Amino acid sequence: MTMPRVVITGVGIMSPLAHHYEGLLEGLRAGRSGIRLMPSWAEPSLGLRTRVGAPVTEFVEHQIDRKLRRNMSRIAMLAMCASEQAIADSRLPPEALHSERTGVSYGSSFGGTSTIEELFASAQRSGVLSQGIGSSTFLKMMPHTCAANIAISFQIPGRILASCVACASGTQAVGYGYESIKLGVVDQVICGGAEELTPSVAAIFDVLGATSIGTPDNTPRPFDATRDGIAVGEGAGSFVLERMDLALARGARIYGEICGFYTNNDASHMTNPSVEGLAQCMRGALKAAHLDASAIDYINAHAAGTIAGDRAESLAIEKVFGSQTPVSSMKGHLGHLMGAAGAIETAACLGMLADQRLYPTLNFQSAGLDEGHIAHVTPGGAAIPLRTLIKNSFAFGGVNASLIIQKM
Amino acid sequence: MSINNADHIRREVNKLFIELFELKEEQLTPESHLFNDLGLDSLDAIDMAIRFKRDFNVQATNDDFKQIQTLGDIYAMIERYAPSLTKIAT
Known part of the structure; x- marks a missing residue:
């Protein structure tokens, strides 16, 4: 049996360099850096060593409908915005998007870390753990929050896969989306990976001695002999993957084939x-x-x-x-x-x-x-x-x- | 229950609805149906109950909340629990 070939027909980006794919490429071509000094991380109560991060700046959360946003930590909002771009970019017909032949495969290291931080802060303030829990707390924290929120936001009824393998999550999620199409269980997959930047994530890598204590103008320095660690960041990258024969039949723009x-x-x-x-x-x-x-x-x-x-x-x-x-x-x-x-x-x-x-x-x-x-x-x-x-x-x-x- | 306290309850409840559910003052009438007119759902109802309990110390039962259909039902329920409305009383 010949397995179907799989192509990428849509891309969406929320990144420290830009809020869209073309902007990302312009930044990379120009050699720009998305690394920023994080003044708020100097707060003594955080106990952080690193002062450099890669935030998505000027992101307007209120552009998302309240009922959808209510169930989202920042990570899911970034994932949703990137996926909205990717779906629009692919020009996938609504009847295909809303069919059981379309799935979601999305990765992240954590669920909403800011929601977890808020829960800790509330418990600390009130002395009662349950005090800060609302109807959507779990929905924001759960490891598959991006995949579930994408499926619900865009009414995608096929399979949901959530890769939670830390820094390999995004690549693994795209790979699992690709394999799902190869296996013939779906024809299209919205896939990708996301993360949100919080002090606790920086602290985790700080403690391990993995973060950079450099300045935004010269760090991080991958592969360089003088490299001094990572600058943690946030963002979301989404793709529409499709069976190649279907994409060709509808005249879709093809970015590349995953082989x-x-x-x-x-x-x-x-x-x-x-x-x-x-x-x-x-x-x-x-x-x-x-x-x-x-x-x-x-x-x-x-x-x-x-x-x-x-x-x-x-x-x-x-x-x-x-x-x-x-x-x-x-x-x-x-x-x-x-x-x-x-x-x-x-x-x-x-x-x-x-x-x-x-x-x-x-x-x-x-x-x-x-x-x-x-x-x-x-x-x-x-x-x-x-x-x-x-x-x-x-x-x-x-x-x-x-x-x-x-x-x- | 004095008229003033009833007005105060309406103001406080409306303020909470505007904050929690991003509604506009003009949408909030006693006849407004929570689900049909204001677009709330079961998760919103849970958050509403949590905030009534937390902000106003309203110890209403689940059965009380199940009876609620309109904003007017909420005003009435809060009035029933008026003795424990510490925030409003102050």
């Missing part, structure tokens, strides 16, 4: 990445796409700017692809958008496919001596014939996910 996906686990340590686990994930994606490593023109790395993560990824890339295939990370521009990272970086990949130009790793100057020997995209980017790329995302919990995307 391979793989996800695995290091099965060794929660936070120390395994070079072999990462390598195996990329090999798995190649096998799923029936491609040899030599078919890959570009690698979009997870590389967030941590010492251990970037080193392991560079070694794994060298192991699978050698030292010639160009590599870059978007986290110098965007920060680490957690559950949104894989999705928004996938959108960046679609921009590179369209531009036939690779965007470099912002703030990267030179790699350390003990890193893998890989071909970093030089500042200013590089024009190349770009047909096939692999996009990596790796996460705490030992979770790895890789997508392979081809230009049509």
Whole structure:
């Protein structure tokens, strides 16, 4: 039996660089950074070390209908706005969108962390845990809050998948959406990933010593020998995936074809990445796409700017692809958008496919001596014939996910 | 129950409805049906009950809330529980 092919026909973005896809690409092309100084994080009661984050600025929550917004923390609002853009961009007919042949596959590290913070604050103020709980508290906190809110906001009755694998959530959600279409259980999927930025998320990575204490003008520095950690951020990236034959039949604009996906686990340590686990994930994606490593023109790395993560990824890339295939990370521009990272970086990949130009790793100057020997995209980017790329995302919990995307 | 207190209850309830449900003052009449006219639903009803209890110490039962259909029913219910309306009383 021939499995259906899967294409991307719609993109929507809420990011620290822009509130739409074209704006994101303009920012990446121009080498702009979405990293901001977070003055409120200097508040002593937060006990934070890091002062840099990547917020989505000037977001107007009240544009969303009250009854929908009532059940949303900021994360779901970002996811909904990005999905609204993606659906409009795809021009998917309403009868297809509202059919059981359309599903939602959406990822995030957490549910609404601001809702959890509000609950803590209320309990602290009142001395009663239940005092701050309202009818929608669970609906805002639940790990599948983005997927459920998207399904209800746009009346999508098919299957719901919610990937909650930290920083690999967005990429895994797109991959699971792709697999759902391949399996024939749906024809269209609204998919992607989101995250909201709160002090508690910054604090979690602060305690682990993973956050940058640098300033917005030079951090984060993925793959650079002097990298000093991540800048946590927020955003949402959404896509419409469709069965290729249906998309072609209706004359849809096609951004690219997803032709391979793989996800695995290091099965060794929660936070120390395994070079072999990462390598195996990329090999798995190649096998799923029936491609040899030599078919890959570009690698979009997870590389967030941590010492251990970037080193392991560079070694794994060298192991699978050698030292010639160009590599870059978007986290110098965007920060680490957690559950949104894989999705928004996938959108960046679609921009590179369209531009036939690779965007470099912002703030990267030179790699350390003990890193893998890989071909970093030089500042200013590089024009190349770009047909096939692999996009990596790796996460705490030992979770790895890789997508392979081809230009049509 | 004095007329003044009844007016006060209306003002306070309306204020809460405007804040919680983003309604406009002119939508809020005693005849307004909570679901049909004001567009509320079961989740809104829960939040409303939570706020009555928290802000005004209204210890109404679930059965009391199930009887409510209009904004006027709410004013009447609050009046029944007037002795415990600490916020309004002050």
